[in-house]
Amino acid sequence: MRDLLAVPPARRTAIERLARELRAGRSIVLSTHINSDGDGCGSETGLARMLAQRGMAVTIVNPTPWPEMFRFLLGDDVRMVEVSDGGADVMRKADVVIVLDIADLRRLGRLADVVRALTVPKLVIDHHVPSDDPPSEEILSDTTACATGELVYDVGLVLGFDITPAIANSLYVALVTDTGGFRFSNTSPRCHAVAAQLLAEGVEPEEMYQRIYASMPVGRLTLLRDALATLEVDPVYGLTWISVPAGATEKHNVRPEDLEGIAEHARSVAGTRMAIFFRDLGHNRVKISFRTTRGVDANDFAHQFGGGGHVKASGAMVEGSLDDVRKRVIAAARVYLEPVTPK
Numbered sequence: 001m002r003d004l005l006a007v008p009p010a011r012r013t014a015i016e017r018l019a020r021e022l023r024a025g026r027s028i029v030l031s032t033h034i035n036s037d038g039d040g041c042g043s044e045t046g047l048a049r050m051l052a053q054r055g056m057a058v059t060i061v062n063p064t065p066w067p068e069m070f071r072f073l074l075g076d077d078v079r080m081v082e083v084s085d086g087g088a089d090v091m092r093k094a095d096v097v098i099v100l101d102i103a104d105l106r107r108l109g110r111l112a113d114v115v116r117a118l119t120v121p122k123l124v125i126d127h128h129v130p131s132d133d134p135p136s137e138e139i140l141s142d143t144t145a146c147a148t149g150e151l152v153y154d155v156g157l158v159l160g161f162d163i164t165p166a167i168a169n170s171l172y173v174a175l176v177t178d179t180g181g182f183r184f185s186n187t188s189p190r191c192h193a194v195a196a197q198l199l200a201e202g203v204e205p206e207e208m209y210q211r212i213y214a215s216m217p218v219g220r221l222t223l224l225r226d227a228l229a230t231l232e233v234d235p236v237y238g239l240t241w242i243s244v245p246a247g248a249t250e251k252h253n254v255r256p257e258d259l260e261g262i263a264e265h266a267r268s269v270a271g272t273r274m275a276i277f278f279r280d281l282g283h284n285r286v287k288i289s290f291r292t293t294r295g296v297d298a299n300d301f302a303h304q305f306g307g308g309g310h311v312k313a314s315g316a317m318v319e320g321s322l323d324d325v326r327k328r329v330i331a332a333a334r335v336y337l338e339p340v341t342p343k
Contacts, residue, residue, distance in 0.1 A: 004193035007154045014140040015158040021096050021121045021138075022159075024055035029094040033102045034064045034109040035256050038177025038212065040101040041070040043125065043148045046170035047100065048078045050152075050161040059094070061087035063109035067257035072211055073170050088114050098123045101148040103141070104131035104308060125151050129299050131308055143310075146191035149174020153194050165202035172198045172208060180264070181213075185312060219252035226252075227262050231269075234330075237337045238273030238294070240266040243326060246282035267291040273340070274298070274333055280322040288329060290314045301336050305329065 007015070022028070028051055032040030040062075048058040060066075060080040074080055081087040091097060091114055103126050105112050115122060115135055122136035127145040145151050149171045156163055163171075175195055179187045182195070199205065223244070230243045242262060249256060259279060266275035273296045277289040288305065290298040291313055298314040307316025318325045 004190045005157070005197065007157055008142070011140065011142055011151065011154050012158055015155050018123050018125075018138060018140055018155075019159055021123060022051060022054070022056065025057075026095040027057045027059070027093070029091045029097045030058060030060045030100060031062055031091070031097065031108060031111060031115070032100045033107040036062050036064065036067060036070075037101075037257070037260065038070060039147045039149055039174040041067065041073055042170040042172070042174030042177070043100045043152045044170075045073040045075075045078050046149065046167045046174070047098070047125075047152050047155065049164065049167045049170070050156055050159075052077070053161055059090055061091050061111070063111040064256075068255055069212065069215070069257055070173065073173060075166060077166075083110065087111075091115070092118070094120060096121045096123065098125065099135040100125050100152070101128075102126055102135060103128035105133045105135045108135065125155070127151060128309055129311070144188070146186045146188055147174045147178035149178070150191060150194055153198075163198070163201050168198040168201035168203050169208070172203045172205075173212065176208060177212065186310070216258065217254055219254040220258040223248055223252040223254055223258065224262065224265070228265060231266060233269055233272075234334070235271055236339050237334050238271050238340045239276070239330070239333055239337060240269045240272045240274075241276040241278065241326070241330065242266045243278040243322060244280065245322060246280040248279075263289040263291045267293065271340070273337060274301070276329060276333065278322060278326050278329070284319055284321065286318050286320060286322055286325040288316045288318060288325070290316075296337065301333070304332055304336075 030044045030048055032044055044060050051058050066080060081090050097118060108115055124136050124139040125148055126141050127143055127148050129143055140151055153171050227242050227244050233240045263275055263277035273294045275291040279287045281287055290302055292298040297311050299308050299311050302308050302314035302316045305316040305318050308314055
């Protein structure tokens with residue numbers, strides 16, 4: 001266990017370099033990608049509590065509203081300001097900005113230009129494949145980390161922060177959600193070792209399961225029912241896809257985060273090499289999630305559409321109608337994938 005928890009030398013060096021900007025009395029703003037997930041939210045709240053231990057004033061400012069399912073991570077001791085309530089101005093006044101779980105500045109949505117214009121130190125903690133437009137050159141990045149939360153845990157180890165029960169809960173949420181409940185291929189021995197340490201610090205796994213996976217609104221299930229009715233399968237290429245039309249979240253009275261995991265249902269079809277989830281956002285924009293298996297590189301394929309992410313899980317935002325975007329992407333996927341059975 002102790003060997004597994006040893007922080008890799010390159011990570012330690014990057015953490016020590018970033019730590020030069022983390023001083024008592026400084027105002028720190030943390031941010032993550034649009035439609036933040038468990039890794040983004042868990043990493044932010046975990047790091048916020050760590051930095052507060054050393055007398056830093058920390059505020060979370062995200063480009064999109066905080067997901068309701070992860071609101072329990074905020075507590076009363078973490079300050080979060082929505083963009084609609086002046087979050088961008090708070091970011092502009094910060095001494096340091098730390099961007100988590102993002103390799104591409106564009107993933108900051110409407111805060112991207114704000115961050116780009118900042119002259120204060122900008123730091124990045126992330127585990128995605130590097131992009132051609134990173135938020136900063138001061139980066140703690142390692143694609144072998146199971147989640148950004150693992151890297152935040154390493155920040156705690158190297159800099160000697162106290163891993164309190166609240167911090168442990170946040171980082172456990174980051175790990176468990178980004179590994180699909182420790183089922184995905186990014187689940188490493190070290191990931192399990194870190195999770196074990198978080199359990200030792202007070203995480204109750206059943207409570208986390210109830211909060212994350214067993215408290216869904218009924219609308220999420222009815223939306224899933226309608227989404228699964230659109231499932232299409234091309235066994236020649238090992239390709240499956242699901243589509244959700246504009247207005248679906250309003251129809252079922254759910255939030256955007258309730259769409260998380262739908263792509264996994266398409267990937268679960270036997271023989272699938274690439275699963276694609278199309279979500280029509282309206283206003284001629286379609287959000288796409290790619291999930292792959294069997295050595296297919298989702299990140300590489302997503303680059304064709306200005307997206308990216310992980311080897312087996314990536315995304316993109318494409319302009320056009322749902323029908324047009326779907327036709328283009330499916331056609332490109334068939335070119336990208338070699339047939340697995342004779343036509």
